[in-house]
Amino acid sequence: MRNQALVEVWKSSALPPNWLKRQATSETVSEQIESDVKAIISLVREKGDVALVELTAKFDKVSLDAGDLRVKPDEVEAAYREVSEEQISALKLMKEKVSAFESLKLKQATLKTSKDGITIQSVLRPIESVGCYVPGGLAAYPSTLIMTAVPAKVAGVSRIVVCSPPNAKGAVNPLVLVAADICGVTEVYKVGGAQAIAALAYGTGTIKPVKKIVGPGNRYVTVAKILVSKDVAVDMPAGPSEVLVIADDTADPELIALDMISQAEHGADSVAGLITPSEKLAEEVQRWLEKIVAAAERREIVAAALEKYGFIITCKDLAEAVELANAFAPEHIEIMTRGAEKIAEKITTAGLILVGAYSPVALSDYASGTNHVLPTGGFGSAFSGLSALDFVRRVNIVECSREGLQRAQKLVAVMTAAENLPNHYKALEARLRK
Numbered sequence: 001m002r003n004q005a006l007v008e009v010w011k012s013s014a015l016p017p018n019w020l021k022r023q024a025t026s027e028t029v030s031e032q033i034e035s036d037v038k039a040i041i042s043l044v045r046e047k048g049d050v051a052l053v054e055l056t057a058k059f060d061k062v063s064l065d066a067g068d069l070r071v072k073p074d075e076v077e078a079a080y081r082e083v084s085e086e087q088i089s090a091l092k093l094m095k096e097k098v099s100a101f102e103s104l105k106l107k108q109a110t111l112k113t114s115k116d117g118i119t120i121q122s123v124l125r126p127i128e129s130v131g132c133y134v135p136g137g138l139a140a141y142p143s144t145l146i147m148t149a150v151p152a153k154v155a156g157v158s159r160i161v162v163c164s165p166p167n168a169k170g171a172v173n174p175l176v177l178v179a180a181d182i183c184g185v186t187e188v189y190k191v192g193g194a195q196a197i198a199a200l201a202y203g204t205g206t207i208k209p210v211k212k213i214v215g216p217g218n219r220y221v222t223v224a225k226i227l228v229s230k231d232v233a234v235d236m237p238a239g240p241s242e243v244l245v246i247a248d249d250t251a252d253p254e255l256i257a258l259d260m261i262s263q264a265e266h267g268a269d270s271v272a273g274l275i276t277p278s279e280k281l282a283e284e285v286q287r288w289l290e291k292i293v294a295a296a297e298r299r300e301i302v303a304a305a306l307e308k309y310g311f312i313i314t315c316k317d318l319a320e321a322v323e324l325a326n327a328f329a330p331e332h333i334e335i336m337t338r339g340a341e342k343i344a345e346k347i348t349t350a351g352l353i354l355v356g357a358y359s360p361v362a363l364s365d366y367a368s369g370t371n372h373v374l375p376t377g378g379f380g381s382a383f384s385g386l387s388a389l390d391f392v393r394r395v396n397i398v399e400c401s402r403e404g405l406q407r408a409q410k411l412v413a414v415m416t417a418a419e420n421l422p423n424h425y426k427a428l429e430a431r432l433r434k
Contacts, residue, residue, distance in 0.1 A: 006303065010312070037220055040224070070189055075171065094143065101370065102155075122397075129210040130159075134148070142173070147372050155392045156392070160187065238373055247275075247278070248337040258292065268308070277315055335355050
């Protein structure tokens with residue numbers, strides 16, 4: 001391990017015991033965050049719009065009235081005057097790519113089959129209403145609006161609500177408003193943080209509650225989603241951004257360094273790591289990181305993230321690299337090795353797998369058509385990335401003929417007796433006597 005390096009190099013045999021914990025905070029800090037979020041949720045439930053106004057003044061340093069919380073049509077019109085035609089075209093293209101991919105998913109998710117006189121179908125029904133959280137703060141994320149709203153639109157959700165924190169002028173970022181308009185979202189609110197999640201879950205005078213809440217956010221937003229999940233559905237724990245690279249000696253160290261830096265610029269709590277069997281590559285990536293960060297834009301944020309949550313691990317071979325990666329369960333994993341496709345087949349826990357030198361996270365964030373709202377913090381081991389399937393309920397439809405019921409009679413008789421549910425069988429038997 002080198003001292004004073006921006007990103008340390010560790011041997012897999014000597015990893016610190018907490019290397020899997022990412023944004024690990026002390027138990028006291030975690031308890032304080034949960035306590036703070038509970039207080040915010042309680043305040044919103046008790047005082048509604050008044051709480052939203054108070055909390056916006058406190059956390060966003062913006063003074064709004066309750067009547068200002070919902071974005072008005074003239075604000076959307078003004079937003080168009082603040083963005084370029086090139087940006088509008090980019091947002092439209094991104095929407096088209098995501099919509100095409102999500103539509104294909106839905107088409108393949110329905111089926112119909114008949115056997116032994118029983119016909120079954122699996123059909124999709126949209127959720128009635130959803131709330132999309134779009135982060136603000138250090139950067140604007142119109143792409144996140146597209147990634148959350150477009151799959152909902154494709155799924156047929158009739159009411160889509162967007163909450164995003166206001167900027168210093170008391171407005172939602174113009175690119176976010178334009179993206180909302182392009183996606184057909186007309187209900188946008190200038191509310192951020194845990195208070196936005198509470199408003200979406202329980203409603204206020206201005207904001208009606210929704211059936212499901214989706215979208216990434218900071219620790220407070222993530223904790224709020226977890227706390228309200230007992231009352232309203234949520235998508236997944238989606239917090240600070242992560243990238244993990246598996247690479248061998250064929251990889252370009254400059255590209256790896258740039259990809260790690262691209263994730264680190266999301267915020268000081270972002271995670272960027274490399275696992276490689278090549279000590280030479282590890283050292284070269286370490287040097288490139290030092291060189292690029294020294295002259296990088298947003299270098300304070302990048303350096304803070306890499307110093308605290310960046311890492312490079314050297315291991316004995318690619319098999320061990322895969323084992324470590326699956327244990328880490330990263331949001332994004334990039335594979336830059338010989339036979340990268342074969343390595344990708346062995347990755348079982350990542351939110352998104354990017355194969356080869358020409359597939360950076362930046363591509364999947366904006367231009368591949370895949371969704372970039374992905375599980376983080378190790379939850380890739382149990383959750384999938386957001387998709388249109390998260391905005392529908394799968395419903396089975398069953399139709400049986402008399403002959404089909406006769407064929408099923410013995411099976412039902414045996415199982416209802418085994419489970420001591422005699423009236424279940426009588427309900428079937430009566431039909432066959434008529």
